[in-house]
Amino acid sequence: xxxxYALAFLMIAGSIVAVHTRYLLSAVISLAVVGLSLCVTFLxxxxxxxxxxxxxxxxxxxxxxxxxxxxEKDLLEIKGKREAFAAxxxxxxxxxxxxxxxxxxxxxxxxxxxxxxxxxxxISRGLEETGxxxxxxxxxxxxxxxxxxxxxxxxxxxxxxxxVVLREIGRKEK
Amino acid sequence: MSPYRARKEGMTNIVKTISKFVVPPIILFGIYMVLHxxxxxxxxxxxxxxxxxxxxxxxxxxxxxxxxxxxxxxTASILESTGALIFLCLAILGIPxxxxxxxxxxxxxxPLKIISAGIIPLxxxxxxxxxxxxxxxxxxxxxxxxxxxxx
Numbered sequence: 001x002x003x004x005y006a007l008a009f010l011m012i013a014g015s016i017v018a019v020h021t022r023y024l025l026s027a028v029i030s031l032a033v034v035g036l037s038l039c040v041t042f043l044x045x046x047x048x049x050x051x052x053x054x055x056x057x058x059x060x061x062x063x064x065x066x067x068x069x070x071x072e073k074d075l076l077e078i079k080g081k082r083e084a085f086a087a088x089x090x091x092x093x094x095x096x097x098x099x100x101x102x103x104x105x106x107x108x109x110x111x112x113x114x115x116x117x118x119x120x121x122x123i124s125r126g127l128e129e130t131g132x133x134x135x136x137x138x139x140x141x142x143x144x145x146x147x148x149x150x151x152x153x154x155x156x157x158x159x160x161x162x163x164v165v166l167r168e169i170g171r172k173e174k
Numbered sequence: 175m176s177p178y179r180a181r182k183e184g185m186t187n188i189v190k191t192i193s194k195f196v197v198p199p200i201i202l203f204g205i206y207m208v209l210h211x212x213x214x215x216x217x218x219x220x221x222x223x224x225x226x227x228x229x230x231x232x233x234x235x236x237x238x239x240x241x242x243x244x245x246x247x248x249t250a251s252i253l254e255s256t257g258a259l260i261f262l263c264l265a266i267l268g269i270p271x272x273x274x275x276x277x278x279x280x281x282x283x284x285p286l287k288i289i290s291a292g293i294i295p296l297x298x299x300x301x302x303x304x305x306x307x308x309x310x311x312x313x314x315x316x317x318x319x320x321x322x323x324x325x
Binding site for chain 1: 211286
């Protein structure tokens with residue numbers, strides 16, 4: 001169990017470094033640390049499907065971000081009064097969140113137990129109902145296929161938008 | 175020396191030679207992952223991204239001219255639309271064949287065989303084609319177009 005806490009600590013540290021570093025390239029690389037820790041967490045929790053998707057998408061996103069960011073400096077900086085105000089507000093919010101979260105999280109069941117009602121149904125009858133040996137795929141493409149269709153539509157729309165905004169053909173010459 | 179490696183564009187000769195050997199296995203592994211999505215971990219989405227990453231390695235090492243000979247951006251976006259249409263048609267075919275949207279109308283077969291689980295492998299293939307075209311196109315647009323706009 002302590003491994004998950006260590007990985008979560010690594011993820012938090014990576015995101016803090018990514019926010020506070022001055023160089024965009026360093027921020028991108030510390031984001032990669034977050035993604036890698038998340039991937040190892042998925043592997044530790046015995047979810048290889050999530051781990052494969054995470055590491056593959058993380059690598060592609062990292063390449064895109066490195067090529068897009070280059071070695072530019074982050075010129076936006078908040079100083080003085082505004083920085084103090086932001087820090088105080090964050091601190092107060094964290095305390096309030098911790099109080100409520102502590103009250104709520106003490107009522108949670110033990111980590112990973114019991115398996116939920118719907119999931120236990122899928123686990124016991126997934127193979128005979130869909131015929132797919134990989135249970136994750138049978139949930140993704142049979143029980144929750146609407147979800148996958150929506151996800152595919154979101155991806156399609158995002159790529160459509162990127163290509164339309166950044167296209168080369170059909171632009172007006174200035 | 176091959177004409178591709180003699181070009182000035184792209185990275186050094188070492189990178190070009192190694193990526194020449196590495197790119198086909200990457201694409202083959204992506205295809206394997208798409209086809210075995212219903213048997214082993216993986217599936218359409220990660221398999222498609224792995225196939226696209228093979229082409230992205232081609233862009234990074236050989237430059238965009240060589241890559242565009244292998245896979246044009248317009249072809250990639252056609253592939254993306256085709257994959258989305260395959261998935262949607264499989265979903266709609268369920269209405270005449272089985273009664274409702276997304277019904278698994280093909281035979282289930284024996285588990286752990288490659289032809290089993292009805293429409294799930296076909297849907298995986300559709301998603302794999304779609305994600306491969308989409309990720310390649312969005313990489314090309316975000317990276318190459320932006321760099322050419324900077325100059």
